[in-house]
Amino acid sequence: MSRPARLDRGFSLVELMVAMVIGLVLTLTISTMVARQESVRRGVTSGNDLTSNSAYASYLLDRELRSAGAGFSQATASNYGCTLHASRNAAQLLPATAAFPAPFAAIPQDYRLAPVMVFAGAGAGGSDVIAVATGHSGLSETALPVSPGTAAPGQVKLSNTLGMRGGDLVLVAQDGLAQCMLQQVSAGFVGGTAEVLTFGGTLAADVIAGVALADFAIGNTNVSLLGNATGNQPRLQLLGIGANNTLFSYDLLQLTAGAQALAEGIVDMRVRYGVDSAPRDGTVDAWIAPTSAGYTAAALRDGSATSRDNLQSILSLRVGLVLRSDLVDKTDVTRPTLTLFDTLPAAQQHTFTVPAGTATQRYRTVEFTVPLRNVRYSR
Known part of the structure; x- marks a missing residue:
């Protein structure tokens, strides 16, 4: 006995078209949601970064x-605003003899000591550049007066040298001179009641860019301890x-x-x-x-x-x-x-x-x- 003809009939064209439209809508919806989720994920990742x-x-x-x-x-x-003179291995370091490397080429080569100083528009794209100076002596922040007339090549005389040691970096400056020098305490030096502080090492020099340590022999000269060349560096x-x-x-x-x-x-x-x-x-x-x-x-x-x-x-x-x-x-x-x-x-x-x-x-x-x-x- 043959089956009725209606049982052998498949989907009509209209039914297939409806099914395809529904499938396409679902596919589009899912794709949109996945793309939106990926965009959100990328945005969150970017925000976190x-x-x-x-x-x-x-x-x-x-x-x-x-x-x-x-x-x-x-x-x-x-100290504030003095032109800092520094050398390394007998070669002048400051004032710099050439422009500083990028992105600091626009900064003046004669560095003036200050806690902070902002050079407006001197960085890339007109951004600001900050110059900051920080000592790390770990000792008293009080400047130590130099005995008048005692600044000489390789040494100065203080009331005492307690707490000083070889390799320390000190600032020698004088009221009204507008110049200052970085010096390094000589290797093996151990401070105490000794009054003479001796200098030596890679960052010590008697004359830098025409400024001599002996120029600080007049009164009102101070020594400020900034740190050490190998530990607590300024x-x-x-x-x-x-x-x-x-x-x-x-x-x-x-x-x-x-x-x-x-x-x-x-x-x-x-x-x-x-x-x-x-x-x-x-x-x-x-x-x-x-x-x-x-x-x-x-x-x-x-x-x-x-x-x-x-x-x-x-x-x-x-x-x-x-x-x-x-x-x-x-x-x-x-x-x-x-x-x-x-x-x-x-x-x-x-x-x-x-x-x-x-x-x-x-x-x-x-x-x-x-x-x-x-x-x-x-x-």
Whole structure:
């Protein structure tokens, strides 16, 4: 007995078309969800990378800046703004005989000692460069007076040399001279009641760029202990943005050779000074750009009493960073401009314009304030 014809019939064309449409809709929906999930995942990963980079860069800068001025801020009249002379293996190190390596080639070769100094627009893309000086003596921050007339080749005379040892790095400076020298205590020296402090080693020299140790024989000369050549090294650093959106540091004393890459993904760095305006009360009451009158690098470097006073008035730094991810999205994910220091008056704010063609990459701004604890107790 044959089966009814209706039982041998398959799907009709209409039924097949409906099934195909449903299948295509489901496929499209699933594909869209997968693509959206992947985009979200990539965005989260990119955001996490920016968070990690910003936290790490902030930590590095805070570490370098927080102790600025340690070791020499208790003798501002002789130390602040002095032109530092240093040598290594009898070769002049400072003032530099050639331009500093990138990204610091625009920084003046005659380095003036200060806890911090900002060179506005001297870095890559017009970013700021920070010069920071920190001693790590581990001893008293009080400068030691040199007995008048005793500065001579290879030595000075102090009231005592307690705590000094071979390899220590000291700053020799004199009120009103506007020049200072880095010297290294001779190997094997052990301080105590002995009054004569002798110099020798790779970082010691009697004459550097025409300035002689004997020039400090006149009164009001001080010795400030900065650290040691092999342990507790002083850090005289330049910090700025260079090629490939990288934060670099450069050791002016070349205890660490060459420019060192610190963190990636940073496209801009801007700084504002936290200033204790007159009358002085030890608190920050104004934020000043490093392009403002009296606070430009040129003004802070002129060696005048006003520049020293202004350097003492800088009690903190507010640092703003702009970071960018490597991930490129299909559509724009960043607005055309970003603002740093938006809680400050308009004149102190900085507008960062996102470069053409990079709005498809994620940007992030981060700001932090670093108190300069040693400057608060300077005199």
